[in-house]
Every structure is written in C-alpha cells, then in structure tokens.
Amino acid sequence: MKLSGVSDSAKKNGGAAVLSTPVKSGLKIGDASGDVNSGKPADGSPAPSAPVKPVVQTGFSSGVRTGVRGRASVSSADKGKGIVADNGIGDEITFKDSKTLIGLEMILIDREETVIQGFIPQGRVDVYLSHLKAGALYRLNKFFGAKSKLNYRVAEPDVTISFSWNSALTPLEDSSIRFPEDRFRIHGYRTFDAACDLRGDLYDYIGHIKLVNGQVPGGNLLLDEADVAASRRVDLHVQTHDDPVLKVCLWDKAAFEFVDKFNATKGTARVILVTTLNPKRFGVLSLSSMAPSRVFLDDDVEETRVYLNWLNSNSDVANRINAEVVTKPETATLGDLFAYMKRPSAKVAWFECTATIDAVVHGSDWYYIGCGVCHTKATRGPTTLIYLSKLSVYDQKDQAIFVLLGNAGEELTGKKAGEFVESYYQANDAVEGEHKVPVPRAMIDTIGQRRRLLLSLGEKSDEEPVSGSGDHAEVSVKRVADVSVPEGGKRRSG
Numbered sequence: 001m002k003l004s005g006v007s008d009s010a011k012k013n014g015g016a017a018v019l020s021t022p023v024k025s026g027l028k029i030g031d032a033s034g035d036v037n038s039g040k041p042a043d044g045s046p047a048p049s050a051p052v053k054p055v056v057q058t059g060f061s062s063g064v065r066t067g068v069r070g071r072a073s074v075s076s077a078d079k080g081k082g083i084v085a086d087n088g089i090g091d092e093i094t095f096k097d098s099k100t101l102i103g104l105e106m107i108l109i110d111r112e113e114t115v116i117q118g119f120i121p122q123g124r125v126d127v128y129l130s131h132l133k134a135g136a137l138y139r140l141n142k143f144f145g146a147k148s149k150l151n152y153r154v155a156e157p158d159v160t161i162s163f164s165w166n167s168a169l170t171p172l173e174d175s176s177i178r179f180p181e182d183r184f185r186i187h188g189y190r191t192f193d194a195a196c197d198l199r200g201d202l203y204d205y206i207g208h209i210k211l212v213n214g215q216v217p218g219g220n221l222l223l224d225e226a227d228v229a230a231s232r233r234v235d236l237h238v239q240t241h242d243d244p245v246l247k248v249c250l251w252d253k254a255a256f257e258f259v260d261k262f263n264a265t266k267g268t269a270r271v272i273l274v275t276t277l278n279p280k281r282f283g284v285l286s287l288s289s290m291a292p293s294r295v296f297l298d299d300d301v302e303e304t305r306v307y308l309n310w311l312n313s314n315s316d317v318a319n320r321i322n323a324e325v326v327t328k329p330e331t332a333t334l335g336d337l338f339a340y341m342k343r344p345s346a347k348v349a350w351f352e353c354t355a356t357i358d359a360v361v362h363g364s365d366w367y368y369i370g371c372g373v374c375h376t377k378a379t380r381g382p383t384t385l386i387y388l389s390k391l392s393v394y395d396q397k398d399q400a401i402f403v404l405l406g407n408a409g410e411e412l413t414g415k416k417a418g419e420f421v422e423s424y425y426q427a428n429d430a431v432e433g434e435h436k437v438p439v440p441r442a443m444i445d446t447i448g449q450r451r452r453l454l455l456s457l458g459e460k461s462d463e464e465p466v467s468g469s470g471d472h473a474e475v476s477v478k479r480v481a482d483v484s485v486p487e488g489g490k491r492r493s494g
Contacts, residue, residue, distance in 0.1 A: 102122060104120040119146070119162045124165065128163065138171055140161070140163075140167060142164055144162055145161060147160070184275065185203050187205065188240050189246060197279070204274065205277050206273040206274075207243075208239055209269065209270060209272055210239055212236055213234060213236075218268060220266050222266070223259045223262060225259055232251060232252050233250060233255050235248075236272070248286070249289065254295055261295060261300075271307050273301065273307075331352050334355065334393075334395050334399065335397055350454065352453070352455070355394060355395045355400075355453065356448065356449070356451075357449050357450075358392040358447065359447060360390070362438075367409075369386075370385075370386040384418055385416070386405075386409075386417055387409025387410065389403070390402070413440065415442060420437070420440040425437075455477055
C-alpha cells in the first residue's frame, strides 16, 4: 500500500480536508523504546523498497467498536506500540480544538493501482500521524471498511479504509513493487457543470490558459507575489480543447504554487492541470481549489505534456476568441450592451463603453464593509470600506444604471470610500454610528462628465448585483478612465 497523501489541515464539522501532494521519501521506524530520524532524499525520489503483498482486507474489524465518525478513544497502553517518534516529519499539524476534530483523511494506492480513501479517527491521530509520509510504502494489518461520505470525495470507491484501535502499520523497505507516482481524475466541463454546488466528488481539470488575472499570458507576463500574498488568490480562465471556458480560482497554497511555477516560465506557460477542484456557481460556473489541490504546468507530468503536444498541433483552438471569455474588452454602446444581455446564450464578458454621468442614485448605501485584501464581504479579519454606488448614465440613444464597484469608485472620485466616511464623521461629531453617510460631494460633482468605462456583464457575487430589463439595466463598472469637459447639458430623454 502506498500512502499518496495526508491532509495538512484538520477536518472540522464534517468538511473533508485531504492532501494528495506526494512527498517522495522513505520512512524508517524503530522499536517502541527508541527514536528514529526520517529524512527526505535531496533529490526528492522515493526510497527503494522490497517486494511484499499488499494488504487489501476489506470488512475486517478488530478491537473496540467506534462510535459516530470513529470518536472512540485509545487507551494509553495501546498508544505507541511498534511506533516511535519521527523527527524528520515535514509539515507539523496543530489541532487547536480537539472537540471539533473529526479525523485525518488520506489517499491510498495499492499495487493494482486502486485508489481509495483512508481515515484515521480522532482518538488515533496522535498514534500514527507523526509516522505517515506521503509517497512512503506500508503494510496495513487489522483495519475495517466503512461507507464513504458523499461530500468531497477524492476517490472512486465508495468504501473508506479506517484504522482501528489495534491497526498495525509497517513500513516497507527495498520493495520491488512500483506504484504510480500520480493518479488523476480528470474531467471536463459537462461533469463539473453537473456536479456544481453538490459538494460531491472533487475532480481534476486540465486545459490551456486563456487569461491570468484578466491578462493574456505571454510577453514576459509576471505575477506580483506581494499582490497574490495579499489577495491569497489567482483567477484563471482555462479551456479544455474546444469546450466552454471555465473560471478557475486558485486559493492560498495552490495560488502560491501557481505563481512560483508560472513566473519561472516567464509567463509563457500554456497548459495547466489542477487537482481536487470544487465546482461552484457565482453567476458562472467556477472551479475553486481546495487545501489539497496541486498545480502542474506544461512539462510537469505526463498528462500536461500530452495536452501540450495536442495544443501545439491545434494552435487554432488556442487562438480562437470565444463568447465565454473576452480577452480584450469590446467597444460597445449602451444599445449594444442591452442587445448582448438579452441573448439567451450570453456569458460573462467585458466591454468598454463611453457614456455621460447623468445622476448619482440616492436612497441606498453607496459603500459596504469588505475584506481589506480580497474585497469580498467581510466576515472576519481586516476590513475596509469599498464603493458600491449606482450611477445613471446615457449616450446618444440610451440610458442605463451602472453599478460602481471597488477601485472604480476611487478612480472616479480620487479618494477611497473610507476617506469620505471618516471626513463626514469628523465634521459631524453628534451623529450616531449607524447613521447613513450621504453620497460624497465629489461623486455628485462627476455629473455631466463623459467617461470611458470598463464594464463587466454577467458576473455576479454577493456584493455585485447585476440585472437587466427593458431599456434600463445594471452593469458592473470595474475601471473608470478619461475625464472630459462637462457637457453642461441635460441628458437625452427617451
């Protein structure tokens, strides 16, 4: 049995947390009274091992019965038998709240290349955790099979191998059996679309990169590590062959891994494979990375090399402009925007529109409290005030309501939303904290100005309302440019 991955975060309140990153190293374990140091080879290759029969004993159970989700305790006499401390462990795992800890999950592979989930209940984590290494080979005796949860599955079998109170885990050395280094569950758009928001299987996705944080890859495009560290995310648009384009959101560890690999290629990477993705729908179908997600580019693994060869032979696909993603904003009038929004097949798209500001909509909050780095609605951590204002605009023929978001508000007024709110309370000491701050004068003074606006249609999240009907529609404004001389006239009616 090969241990393919060990979770690097605690699984709380029933949510799964798994890690499939292989750490290619052997594991040495001494007797119960001694200590042993286990190190990872400098070249990262797996330690050689000896032939041995894999243990595939499903349904075998021994010892005490476990309660709900394996919460049975382990006596001190049982702990440490045949297992000693290992000082060579790579990542330390800290469980801050043992009352909410459910257990530890793993990915296991036998010599017949069967991938199955493994589970160590709460009371037995300390017994085994410090001696488990991803990529190492073991024989497991005395375990039982349990029905897998439907939520966030990472293997095809619906059975999980669970450790019991007397499970014996023996490291294998000098084994001639060769296990597959990686096993991927690659699926396409249709599978992810069908699994969206079901919290079921977490599949892998491969394709060619269309956009990186809104920019076309190539031309020595490098990502700012400080910006990614602050936002903790990277947004990609990826397409598999000629399927619809998918938005892939890489978070935290996966984002940092992508930045390191992408910048190493000087922005020329074309193919990406991301594992363990959770399909969600935020206006459009999006794939979000999870704690165990891994990122591979171009020549990293066989799957990306095969896809890259296909892409080199089908360059017309890579250069094709799709309705699902616009790599360069299209110039459009308000009438063009309305026509696009009425199309049944309309997808998320970006447009550039020139219009005159006719009025600032009053009667609703013009800002919201959001996260200081990612600008989503804040639930914890550092916060800031972010623009969320409505402007009435018009061009030669039509009028619309645009929603001014985030940095676009600062580009329009020249100040951050927090600066206006702070100035208002400083000038009005008597007002209560829940008082509604009026729209700042600097925003009202933009009435009559003709601006070039970068707009997003079809993209919706909690803080970005998007709707449209008839001759009036709400469109998200992401950037504002080009101040022109106020026209001084009234808007065109109709």
